Amino acid sequence: MQFFFEVLIGGLLSGVMYSLVALGFVLIYKASGVFNFAQGSMVFFAALTFVGLTEHGLNFWLALPATLVVMIVLGIVIERAVLRPLVNQPQITLFMATIGLSFLIEGVAQLVWGASVRGLDLGVQDEPLQWISDTAGINVSKFDLMAAGVAAMLVTTLAVFFNRTRIGRALRAVADDHQAALAVGIPLQQIWAIVWAVAGGVALVAGLLWGARNGVQFALTFVALKALPVLILGGFDSIPGAIVGGLIIGASEKLAEVYLGPYVGGGIEGWFPYVLALLFLLVRPEGLFGEKIIRRI
Amino acid sequence: MFYREAGQFKTTYQADAAIFPIRQDRIAMAVILAVAFVVIPFTASPYLFSAILIPFLILALAALGLNILTGYAGQLSLGSAAFMAVGAFASYNFVLRIPGIPLLVAFVGGGLSAAAVGILFGLPSLRIRGFYLAVATLAAQFFILWCLTKIGWFTNYSSSGVITAQSMVIFGYTFATPQAKYLLVLAIVSVMALAAKNMTRSNVGRQWMAVRDMDVAAEVIGIRLMRAKLLAFAVSSFYCGVAGALFAYAYLGTVEPEAYNLDLSFRILFMIIIGGVGTVLGAFLGSAFITLLPIFLSTAVTFLDETLHFSIASSVASNLELMIFGGLIIFFLIVEPHGLARLWQIAKEKLRLWPFPH
Numbered sequence: 001m002q003f004f005f006e007v008l009i010g011g012l013l014s015g016v017m018y019s020l021v022a023l024g025f026v027l028i029y030k031a032s033g034v035f036n037f038a039q040g041s042m043v044f045f046a047a048l049t050f051v052g053l054t055e056h057g058l059n060f061w062l063a064l065p066a067t068l069v070v071m072i073v074l075g076i077v078i079e080r081a082v083l084r085p086l087v088n089q090p091q092i093t094l095f096m097a098t099i100g101l102s103f104l105i106e107g108v109a110q111l112v113w114g115a116s117v118r119g120l121d122l123g124v125q126d127e128p129l130q131w132i133s134d135t136a137g138i139n140v141s142k143f144d145l146m147a148a149g150v151a152a153m154l155v156t157t158l159a160v161f162f163n164r165t166r167i168g169r170a171l172r173a174v175a176d177d178h179q180a181a182l183a184v185g186i187p188l189q190q191i192w193a194i195v196w197a198v199a200g201g202v203a204l205v206a207g208l209l210w211g212a213r214n215g216v217q218f219a220l221t222f223v224a225l226k227a228l229p230v231l232i233l234g235g236f237d238s239i240p241g242a243i244v245g246g247l248i249i250g251a252s253e254k255l256a257e258v259y260l261g262p263y264v265g266g267g268i269e270g271w272f273p274y275v276l277a278l279l280f281l282l283v284r285p286e287g288l289f290g291e292k293i294i295r296r297i
Numbered sequence: 298m299f300y301r302e303a304g305q306f307k308t309t310y311q312a313d314a315a316i317f318p319i320r321q322d323r324i325a326m327a328v329i330l331a332v333a334f335v336v337i338p339f340t341a342s343p344y345l346f347s348a349i350l351i352p353f354l355i356l357a358l359a360a361l362g363l364n365i366l367t368g369y370a371g372q373l374s375l376g377s378a379a380f381m382a383v384g385a386f387a388s389y390n391f392v393l394r395i396p397g398i399p400l401l402v403a404f405v406g407g408g409l410s411a412a413a414v415g416i417l418f419g420l421p422s423l424r425i426r427g428f429y430l431a432v433a434t435l436a437a438q439f440f441i442l443w444c445l446t447k448i449g450w451f452t453n454y455s456s457s458g459v460i461t462a463q464s465m466v467i468f469g470y471t472f473a474t475p476q477a478k479y480l481l482v483l484a485i486v487s488v489m490a491l492a493a494k495n496m497t498r499s500n501v502g503r504q505w506m507a508v509r510d511m512d513v514a515a516e517v518i519g520i521r522l523m524r525a526k527l528l529a530f531a532v533s534s535f536y537c538g539v540a541g542a543l544f545a546y547a548y549l550g551t552v553e554p555e556a557y558n559l560d561l562s563f564r565i566l567f568m569i570i571i572g573g574v575g576t577v578l579g580a581f582l583g584s585a586f587i588t589l590l591p592i593f594l595s596t597a598v599t600f601l602d603e604t605l606h607f608s609i610a611s612s613v614a615s616n617l618e619l620m621i622f623g624g625l626i627i628f629f630l631i632v633e634p635h636g637l638a639r640l641w642q643i644a645k646e647k648l649r650l651w652p653f654p655h
Contacts, residue, residue, distance in 0.1 A: 085631040091428070092367075092574070095428070095431075097630045099626070103622055104620050107617065110619075111616040115612055115616070228435060232433065236429070267447065271440040274435055274436035274439055277432070278433045278436045285425050295513050297513055297517060
């Protein structure tokens with residue numbers, strides 16, 4: 001039973017990491033209806049930029065805002081150069097544009113900073129927390145706990161930002177209805193630029209945590225693929241959905257790998273989340289918290 | 298002046314519903330086919346066959362399959378490479394386990410197996426729409442490849458998971474040279490493209506387009522959604538399956554399941570977007586573009602390197618290629634979101650008036 005809980009908690013905590021990536025997708029989808037496939041590349045780009053800057057002698061607290069600025073500029077540039085000319089195109093076209101964008105970002109990142117694998121140390125080791133191991137006999141990684149804490153902080157910040165600030169309210173209005181938002185005088189394009197900038201910031205957080213865990217390397221772009229089942233499980237346009245979906249996917253993936261994997265030959269974490277999300281969608285086609293679409297003629 | 302339908306009167310319904318109603322189109326098509334079947338086999342070099350023409354045709358076939366599903370029936374799929382893998386491995390097993398089975402029958406069998414798997418993974422489309430469906434089709438992509446890797450029976454218990462396609466023998470003739478392979482692929486692709494074109498012009502195709510444009514409305518006017526959608530998945534997967542089998546037999550020779558990874562799925566999706574969603578011509582134009590672009594870029598790099606002595610480190614070059622590829626895709630989407638096929642359409646409109654503006 002202890003083992004079960006250990007796996008479960010480990011899964012939940014790694015699910016938080018998935019949620020972090022999924023959050024970036026949700027923010028952009030909510031505000032502009034774009035399924036931004038380049039989010040994974042943005043995570044990679046952020047982590048690589050951060051590591052590159054620290055290698056050039058900047059310390060942590062200088063590199064962090066510098067990278068944040070880079071990500072914000074990147075977000076604004078993307079909005080200007082890619083999305084604005086493609087306004088009102090079908091969603092699939094925008095989706096393809098973001099795939100092209102992901103190639104572009106990956107190329108730029110590696111061109112500027114090189115393609116070698118780097119480590120990233122955030123000062124917290126990936127080792128079990130002594131106190132919990134002693135009292136409950138369950139190993140919980142310090143690093144995972146910190147990641148969960150950061151994620152909680154990020155979500156709280158976003159929640160406050162969305163609910164309490166003027167820009168946040170404008171963002172929600174745009175998410176609800178583009179035309180109505182325009183009609184009451186919300187500058188749509190400005191809002192989109194802000195959303196992309198915020199998504200860039202979220203990518204930075206995700207990039208730091210994922211980079212510290214797996215090393216900063218090209219494989220970091222594949223975390224996007226980990227976030228997609230989370231996204232459809234929770235619903236494309238729901239921030240709580242991204243969190244809850246991440247927890248469900250993380251926990252069930254680890255449990256399945258441990259209890260089901262040995263019977264079928266292992267390596268199932270590549271597809272299990274997708275099949276799980278797929279089965280889930282059969283019951284709720286818009287995900288857990290996704291907006292119900294009423295279809296009329 | 299030359300491209301103009303003036304004076305071509307249609308006196309029967311048959312003539313009116315013909316696949317190429319304008320004489321110039323018929324002539325152009327005949328010329329293209331003649332060049333493809335007669336001129337190219339005698340003139341092209343083996344490199345041109347095996348590095349450019351064969352993959353171009355095979356991927357065009359796969360793009361055609363995806364275009365039926367995404368372009369005509371409106372169901373976005375990211376799992377086309379997995380259906381190609383099903384076709385390839387099923388064909389391999391048909392040839393392996395049924396002695397004396399004709400190769401073409403094995404290809405059809407591979408296509409039908411892919412169609413069956415396609416229907417299975419198409420079932421969720423009855424409830425799920427849009428990007429939810431697209432992500433759900435990724436389940437097919439990962440699950441199928443995992444099955445092919447993990448279940449040894451599919452690869453005949455090869456220790457490395459790699460299969461070697463049997464030699465292609467049809468009616469006692471072995472298709473071994475690049476020329477012969479090219480002609481075989483070309484013949485299959487031509488027949489299937491014709492079939493696709495006719496399917497999309499018929500009742501089935503109109504049903505698909507109705508479903509694409511608005512499925513609720515289509516249902517109201519009496520189209521059976523389930524049949525139309527699942528048929529689209531089946532036909533699309535059949536095309537992908539045959540393309541996958543050809544990919545293994547005529548192009549790669551030795552294949553592992555990883556050859557049909559997500560990258561290939563994306564490449565096929567790029568082809569239909571760049572070529573033009575919902576056109577048969579677009580599948581070919583897109584495939585040509587996506588196949589030629591990397592070759593063109595690497596040639597450009599070697600050209601710079603050798604003639605201008607402007608050497609680029611190979612890591613830089615590969616990143617530059619990646620960037621240019623991504624950038625060009627964005628550029629094309631911005632300049633012509635409806636794809637190359639639309640450019641051709643516009644060119645035809647212009648040609649009708651050329652050289653007189655009125």
